[in-house]
Amino acid sequence: MSLTSEQSHQPLVTSVFLDAYASPSALSQALLDLNRCASIYRGDVDAATAAIAYSAVKNLGLTSCQVWLYADSRTAFKPVAHYGSDALSQPVQIAEHADYFENLGQQDWLVVNTAEAIHQAANRSPTDISVSWPPYLRSQQPTITALIEVPIHHDQQIVGVLCCVQHHAPRVWQAAEKSFALTAACLIALAISHASQQQKTKALNKQDHQLKLANIERQQAEQAWQESQRFIRGILDASSNILYVNNFASGTNYYVNGYMENILGYSPDEIQQFGAHFLERLAHPHDINTIQQARQQLAQSQSGDVIENEYRLQHKQGHWHWLLCRETIFQWNPDGTPLQLLGTATDITMHKENTAALQQQNQELTALARVDALTQIANRRVFDEFLRNAWMSHNQTPLTLILCDIDYFKLYNDTYGHQAGDECLRLVAQALQKAVKRQPDLVARYGGEEFAVVLPNTALVGAQYVAQAIQTSVQELKIEHRLSTVSTYLTVSLGIATVASTTNGSPQELISAADQGLYQAKSDGRAQFSVGQLDIPVTNF
Template identity: 40%
Template sequence: MTIKLQNNSDNSIVLSTNPAPQKDIVLKSPDFGFSMTADAAPYTGKGTILLVDDIPENLQLLGDILIRLGYTVRSVTSGKMALKTVRVKQPDIILLDIKMPEMDGYQVCEALKAEPELQHIPVIFISALDDVLDKVKAFSCGGIDYITKPFQVEEVVARIEGPLTIQRQQRQLHEEVKKRREAEEVLYQSRSLLASVLNSSLNGIAAMQAVRRPATGNIEDFRCLVVNPVIARALNRDREELVGKMGFKRFLHQFEIDLFEQFVAVVETGEPIAQDLCLQGQDTFWYHLTAVKLGDGFAVTLQDITDRKSIEVKLQQANQKLEELANLDGLTQIANRRCFDQRIQAEWLRLSREQQPLSLIILDIDAFKAYNDFYGHLAGDDSLRLIAQAIAQTVKRPADMVARFGGEEFVILLPATDSEGAIKVAEDVQSLIAELAIPHKQSPISEMITVSLGIATLIPDTDRNSNLLIGRADEALYQAKDGGRNRYIVASSTN
């Protein structure tokens, strides 16, 4: 297998592969920090990816791997080229570097989101920038994810597969809805057109005539005028048992008990109905039913939407999983920084209207770098999980929040809580962490892990934003560290 870089008229770099005998290919990169062995046999297409990076070597290496995994890849070396390429042919997803000349990744993402026809394209940032503010800025300008270099190929694939899977399912769902609408339009054609498509239609079609009680004129049943094989199968009857016969009412109870009354209303009022029905037996089938008035009766169509319902369930599960991933810290399983940022903004606005206090505690594990250096990162991860769960026990109300702020820092958001209440929570945190008794031989303070805490309380108002509260709590935290650590400091209450 060989890789060539070709210049198109738009100056984009296209990665192409020449056929080669099947063998294992080992790809390594010191820039990306990963290695991967890929089978040389071709893969089927999975989606179109646009890579944006000002370093051609990075584009070539990552693009080659994604191509071998079955993706269609286009690559460009600047933000301006990326926008030009996207406007010509939209990709399914964009992997975007941040540090680029002329136009950085943030500006490219903002430009994409400003154009209605492009703003739906998912953008995942890939950058060596590892600062929390860089990540926050990436999300705030419209990115859906952030991958830090060096990274693993498996991580990149896992991050892009979620959005690509949802897009594929949405296209399938769109096609199903489109087919349903096309089938429903047939229903409004004349009787002659209805008769001509009965036997060839993939949907169930039938026409019913009202049978009225002579004394009152009320509809007591329906007589089947025409019916196609699809509806006959749904009712588990032969067509000969249905056409020209009464007794349609008793068949309806296997769908819904009030369906007969709904059909009567269609005939008497002229208002059509459209709804989904579930038919359960050995297998479960879903149908979309449409009924419209036809003379002194109605015409009905049944469309099998079992596959569509299955897609809807899978799409809902995928969205739920993405929501969890977007709001949970993967290591500690508590809320992440993104979730915290959203919550503090919402509480700031709510409490500014109610003029209630909002308290924030920022805490930091003392000498945690020394802990990691001595005990190892795996032990450090275990400690972070234990401490996160201990902190989570200190909040009881649904509105309270514990989140990982970054690294070994955690935050506790306490709406409608004054300074005294926040101090009580801080003391509870120190007690619970002390009860964990996690050894820390490298700590200059104690033989066990300890934390320093900064506490701030404000009554929000619309003239200021939540950054003021975060800044005060952060300043109090540093005072606690400078004061010897293993303590809490309450920020000044001066507004």
């Protein structure tokens, strides 16, 4: 016995056996029953194919009915349903039976009948026979007498086959039987379509659920971000410092907190309207160069470096504020150049004013500590410091000291009173300053009615000239002193001491020599000057 195939569009081969297993009406009823199978419409492919295979065997009187589907990868062909007495084959690899699967896509169905006429065709060459035997039936081929193989279509491609098999007993398929097989294949395709639709629906539902969750999470994240931004902005605006973020290259402001308005009177929007280099536009002209130098330092800085400077920035009303600015680069371009600058600015105007006032007070206190309160010339402390420094310079130049004493000052106080005595001291101090004209020289109150004059780089001849000038300046005051034994006006006596170099000896030796000269001038009758002698060499220039 041999077999041949027919296409759906070809007339049925004349049958040898015309026996049918079920009437057309019974087959139609069976199809109606299958059409109501719930598993088809809920997409349960396994249950639907099992029900269809069972119905085909029972209603067509088959040996077996098999349903084969492509695996998801379409690299294998696997059985999903089987009902009958024959054994079920293992999955088939597509690549091993390329010809069969190529022909499967080109034919509407494969119908194989048992017929004597076809038996004679068995002697023809293989190229004359259009049968491409299903590979999953190869092992059963010797006993198969008839079969119908119907491709199952879904989404414009073949996804599997429904195969009705008859073993041993000869058979020719009737039109109603072939129609049953075609309809059964369509019902399987319908089940697959429902399954696919349910999978898509499930995937869409899952995706929709995930999108809803993602949307909820995004909304929650946005809400949390907004709350954190409000919290951070509240902290930044409550800060006692100006905080700002600028584009490094252009100087355009990206962000500035509300404290800017408290310090300089500009709102954040007004600052951003300044555009590029807003800081330079607010800065004092004398500070712009400092800002530019700071930018150069930042351009060469490393991550974490902070550049600190003090600038004067102009208030919206026109007055100036001192600000301590600390700046750092916190974001960089891919090429390593600075992108964004973070800065803080602290108002130090009050600190500057307090510091300046304190410095002024310190200067005044220092001046008071160095000035004699009565005569307003240098006091004894300044004299001691000046003479010590002059001596310790170890210059190879002469140094002269003149001690000056008002003649009979006690009698003057007793005669004219202490107020007159104080005025007398002030006038004599002014006369000394008038006579001693060089900038490096020092006139100081030595104590009581005594004054001291230190003359750096002055030899004895020059000292004597200064002593005469002092006497003349005092005489020109014409301060009455009627109890003086040397003149009717106030006079002074002076002692001079000069050293050629301060390399040897000490300041005390110079003072002692000048005091000796003063004592000699008084002994010689007052109203004159005398030179004291030192143990160290004295050069008369």
